[in-house]
Amino acid sequence: MxxxxxxxxxxxxxxxxxxxxxxxxxxxxxxxxxxxxxxxxxxxxxxxxxxxxKSAFNFISSSPPSSQIxxxxxxxxxxxxxxxxxxxxxxxxxxxxxxxxxxxxxxxxxxxxxxxxxxxxxxxxxxxxxxxxxxxxxxxxxxxxxxxxxxxxxxxxxxxxxxxxxxxxxxxxxxxxxxxxxxxxxxxxxxxxxxxxxxxxxxxxxxxxxxxIRLKRQDIQSQRSEITLDIEIWKRNDTEIQETMYEMVMDEIEKKKELEEKSVQIQNEIDALLNRVNLLKEDKRKHDNQIKELETIMEEKLKPLTNKKIDHEQELEMIKQRQKETEEKSSQLDEEDMKANLEMKVHLDEKSRGQKEIEExxxxxxxxxxxxxxxxxxxxxxxxxxxxxxxxxxxxxxxEQAKLKQAKKIITDKIKEIDIIQSNEYEHEQRKVQLDSTILQLSAKWKNLNDQKQLAIETNQFEKAAVLSDQIKLTEQQLDKAEKEKESLQHDALQLSLSEKRKELKDKKEEYKVLELEVERNIISILTSSQRELNQILSR
Structure with missing residues (x-):
């Protein structure tokens, strides 16, 4: 294998x-x-x-009610x-x-x-x-x-x-x-x-x-052709109507133009000749009246064509309305075409995504x-x-770590021993201070009692002297006990033991440092060697 x-x-x-x-x-x-x-x-x-x-095609599939559970x-x-x-x-x-x-x-x-x-x-x-x-x-x-x-x-x-x-x-x-x-x-x-x-x-x-969409576009194109033809026919009819209207009032138009030109000239003369203002104004009024009469005559002559002109203009409006509706339909169809293209692109994307899902x-x-x-x-x-x-x-x-742990335990034990000795030394020092104070107090008390006893003897107060004598003996006993306890405190021995323990602790710490470096080297060597062995296994 x-x-x-x-x-x-x-x-x-x-x-x-x-x-x-x-x-x-x-x-x-x-x-x-x-x-x-x-x-x-x-x-x-x-x-x-x-x-x-969720599947891209879930909307096209359905399950019968009997199989739904x-x-x-x-x-x-x-x-x-x-x-x-x-x-x-x-x-x-x-x-x-x-x-x-x-x-x-x-x-x-x-x-x-x-x-x-x-x-x-x-x-x-x-x-x-x-x-x-x-x-x-x-x-x-x-x-x-x-x-x-x-x-x-x-x-x-x-x-x-x-x-x-x-x-x-x-x-x-x-x-x-x-x-x-x-x-x-x-x-x-x-x-x-x-x-x-x-x-x-x-x-x-x-x-x-x-x-x-193709059939709708054909229909719109047909409607556009019809509208274009209708507009051309309307334009020709409009030209004919304009020409007929001009021919019917051509003389009046020429007279009107002449009168309008003369009216302008008169107005200019009014501005130039202030002394003839009133006369010229009267002439102008007459000409204006004549213009109005001519306009009335023109309107009367054009009345037969007024209704036809209105119908003609309305026909143009209807053609324009049809043209507008056709363009709106075309725009709607363009939007529908664009929407259809987008939907078809979505369909292609969905089919592509579905194919990728199957491949995945x-x-x-x-x-x-x-x-x-x-x-x-x-x-x-x-x-x-x-x-x-x-x-x-x-x-x-x-x-390797156990070696280090054991060495560390030895150091910890040494530290505990030193702590105990230091604690005992401190207690001895405190007790010595207390004893010195007690001895000093008892010595002062003993001297005071002796002075009182001597005074009692000199004043023949022998009963008081007897009581004081008993107190002196008790004080001497207490003083002797305190001095003996002070002598029993071995301060030098504790100092010597503490010095020895500290030296031992220093030596152990030095040994621990050496051992720590050795253990670290050994551990790294073990890990490196293990790495090489693993590489050999992996390369088989």
Missing amino acids: TSAFSFINKKPTKTKINPLSSSLIDELYDSQEFSSFINQPSSSSLVIETPSR TKNLHNNNDKQKKSLWTLIQSKKKKHSLELSNLYANSVKLEQIKAQIDQVVQEKQQAMQDESFLLARDLQQRENEYRKQLSHLLQSRWQIRAAWKKMAEILMDEAERSEDVVSMFEEERDARRREYDQYAKNMDQKDEQRLEE LERNIAIINNRKLFGKEEAQQVLDVLQNQLETRDQAVDR
């Missing part, structure tokens, strides 16, 4: 039947390849999108399958992203270790040069780098857990793929039937629509079939690598 890792040394091809299976194990150990793989769109991530969209049950079952498949794909994408982030962080391991070594050297040099402020800053940087290193070392557990979860998801995906394939095949067949019926109906509808379903069926065939094998390969390589690697790392 061909190795599951044979794809490692192969060049990528343009056709990828199963983009996940061809890179899954490789990306498990190669962080850069894994990051690039995660950021590429996966065909399997598109699987659930196509059947979840069965269809609803079938749809509900499909929805459950889609939901489960979508959930699986979402989990896979989430864990892939998580692994990508973990690997992106883990590649910094050797970089941070190199930075730690450099900072340690710089700190040692700063201490030799007695640049203690610089050494303090370098120590802070070293602590920060070590925190980052510790965080990165802990991420290996997260990586292993994430890959275990990924293996479970791959196994579940392979088990669910058969149901999803059957669902897609049914969806593909249904879409294909809808597409064929839709294409047939729309082609017939478009042909009928275009034929109707075909691709998804091929992808899911591949997941069904190789998903379980892939998941098992992940588990085998996890068990044979990662767990062995982690156990070795754990042993």
Whole structure:
């Protein structure tokens, strides 16, 4: 059987039947390849999108009432399958992203270790040069780098857990793929039937629509020809009417023109000859009256043609109205033609989209079939690598970290011992201060009591002297007890023990630093060696 890792040394091809299976194990150990793989769109991530969209042809299909209940049950079952498949794909994408982030962080391991070594050297040099402020800053940087290193070392557990979860998801995906394939095949067949019926109906509808528009255009063109002919006839008639009217009143028109010209001349003479204004006005009035009489005569002569002129003008208005209506019909037909073209374009787009949906379903069926065939094998390969390589690697790392943990526990115990000694020393110091104060008070009291006893004896107050004598004895006992307790406090012994413990702590801290560097080198060596072994496995 061909190795599951044979794809490692192969060049990528343009056709990828199963983009996940061809890179899954490789990306498990190669962080850069894994990051690039995660950021590429996966065909399997598109699987659930196509059947979840509403079909472009749903409006042409209908189900009889008798089959509606069965269809609803079938749809509900499909929805459950889609939901489960979508959930699986979402989990896979989430864990892939998580692994990508973990690997992106883990590649910094050797970089941070190199930075730690450099900072340690710089700190040692700063201490030799007695640049203690610089050494303090370098120590802070070293602590920060070590925190980052510790965080990165802990991420290996997260990586292993994430890959275990990924293996479970791959196994579940392979088990669910058969149901999803059957669902897609049914969806593909249904879409294909809808597409064929839709294409047939729309082609017939478009042909009928275009034929109707063509007939309407022929009718409009015929009407335009008739209107053009009517306008030409009207224009000829109008010319004849105008000529007839002119001939009937030609003499009057000439006289009218002469009188109008003379009236203008008279008006000019009025303006030039103010002294003849009244006379000229009278002449003008007479001529105006004659003009009015001539106009009246003209109107009387033209009365027989007035009605014909009105009818003639009305005929033109009717022709113009017909022309306007025809142009409106033409505009409406242009709009209808444009709308029909847009609808036909929509029909073409819908048919193209339907064809692409069917092709996409075909691709998804091929992808899911591949997941069904190789998903379980892939998941098992992940588990085998996890068990044979990662767990062995982690156990070795754990042993190294256990050394460091044990050394750190010894230091912690030493610190606790020093804290106890320091606490005892502080208590002794406090007790010594209290005893010094008590001894001082008792000494003063003893002297005062002796003075009072001596005065009582001198004044023959023997009873009082006896009481004072008892108090003096009691005070002497208390003073003796306090002095003995003070002598029993071994301050020097505590100081010596504390000094020894501090020296031991310093030595252990130095040993811990050496061990810490050694463990870090060992862990990085283990991880690097494990990486080489994994690469050898992957290249088989």
